[in-house]
Amino acid sequence: MRALQITEHGGIDQLRMVDLPSRPLASGEVRIKVKAAALNFADLLVLKGTYQSIPPLPFIPGMEAAGKVIEVSDDADGVYVGDDVAAFINAGGYAEELVTHCSNIWQSPKGASASEAAAYPVAYGTSELALFDRAKLQEGETLMVHGAAGGVGLAAVQLGKAMGATVIATAGGSEKCALAKENGADHVIDYKNESIKKRVQKLVGKVDVVYDPVGGDTFNQSLRVINSLGRILLVGFASGDVPRIPANHLLVKNIDIQGYYWGDYIKYAPKKVTKSFERLNKLYQANKIKPHVSKTFPLEKTAEALEFLKSRQATGKVIITMD
Ligand SMILES: NC(=O)c1ccc[n+]([C@@H]2O[C@H](COP(=O)([O-])OP(=O)(O)OC[C@H]3O[C@@H](n4cnc5c(N)ncnc54)[C@H](OP(=O)(O)O)[C@@H]3O)[C@@H](O)[C@H]2O)c1
The missing domain is CATH 3.40.50.720 (NAD(P)-binding Rossmann-like Domain)
Structure with missing residues (x-):
């Protein structure tokens, strides 16, 4: 799978496109074919190494992504192959494939495009x-x-x-x-x-x-x-x-x-987060909330997308697509 990786902290120019093998699933994990990932202001801090939670090097940045579940481990409760999901993760979003624990994912709101679903969790x-x-x-x-x-x-x-x-x-x-x-x-x-x-x-x-x-x-x-x-x-x-x-x-x-x-709510009060997404899904279905995507970039132009965010030109969310 193609992915953007960093091997040392610095800035946007540290991102390198790499081809990585898929790794086997561990207990409770699922594999998602990522269709879209969303950028966050915090990504800029993660690249610099100044965010409160930094993954060990080397890593694939990207905190939220959406796509289809293509493989589940035996004990991944409530998630099935074919589900459209959105994930909030510590790292791994800027990639064509994401392996994460089933507790990090939510069903995408019914009717939402992959870009909207990626723009949603954070x-x-x-x-x-x-x-x-x-x-x-x-x-x-x-x-x-x-x-x-x-x-x-x-x-x-x-x-x-x-x-x-x-x-x-x-x-x-x-x-x-x-x-x-x-x-x-x-x-x-x-x-x-x-x-x-x-x-x-x-x-x-x-x-x-x-x-x-x-x-x-x-x-x-x-x-x-x-x-x-x-x-x-x-x-x-x-x-x-x-x-x-x-x-x-x-x-x-x-x-x-x-x-x-x-x-911290995700870590210490996951039930509150689940309830929150239930309320959000109702609001989405009632057309009371709708993610605004200001611009979409292909994976290979992620550095350009991050510059767009950094320069304060972005509104709502900026999306990376994998196709
Ligand atoms: N507490 C949490 O759980 C949590 C969760 C997510 C995000 N955050 C934090 O919330 C903040 C916003 O995140 P976001 O992803 O929504 O970012 P964003 O889309 O880039 O929005 C940030 C907004 O801040 C304003 N801003 C003011 N001074 C700025 C500056 N010097 N540089 C850049 N923007 C500036 C900009 O609006 P104007 O140009 O209109 O001023 C911009 O629209 C970040 O600090 C992020 O780390 C916290």
Whole structure:
């Protein structure tokens, strides 16, 4: 099978196309013929060797992929040859074939293309549990989503609307703001050109929940507009700036700053993740959520695709196809 591998950390230019033999399945594993893989911001950190969970070298990067199951081991419960599945894995997505444990896969939503299915697990899995389980977003509350045209951000906008919130989306530039609006945002703030704090104060006064995958200044501005009893979800630091938290603000405003890492839910609360995907599948079937794929590249152009993501041109998800 063809795959993209790295033998040392560095950057996108470390990726090399290799031809690898298929390995036999171990207990509980399945073999998937990958049709599409999705890129994540975290892939850039994995390549550099600065992500919180780094596979041993050499490895095939890629955290999510979708395709058809072509072989199952005897004890791979509930998975059958011919199933269309999506996988969330530590590594291995940038390849024509993926071997992984059956606990890392979910049935693709009925009717979803392979690209949509690959675009689904991280963005929607992350955002649904963050809003539903961690922040406990309630119908009628106001949700502000930063980086709202990105992978996890756009999913959070759609999910916030589906959960009955008023959604304020922030993004850099008019095109990204327009996309957030098309995906259900009630209000958009172009943070390249206007102050989040001033616009929020004008629009709604305060917000109840903030979904923040960006960090830095967006976090600081969120602190100025969060309501009493509000929750700020720390989802990521795409800006590269990890904010410092002034503890006195938490006390005087009665607010929670919630650290959130979906990967830990998969490890320590897998039943919550399964339930989350059941809710997501219902929302997908009801047309309330739909992955947005901004661009598709063939496997051999993955480096170009990663540059596209890194340069902040991407919206929603970027997909690699294997055919
Ligand atoms: N906690 C978790 O479980 C979890 C799960 C998945 C992802 N994440 C994290 O969430 C963040 C977003 O991931 P993603 O895959 O959605 O990424 P993405 O698609 O690249 O979106 C990131 C967004 O951040 C904004 N941004 C602001 N400053 C940036 C900068 N200096 N460089 C790049 N983007 C910048 C960009 O929007 P504008 O151009 O509009 O500013 C971009 O749309 C990452 O930090 C990732 O590690 C966390």
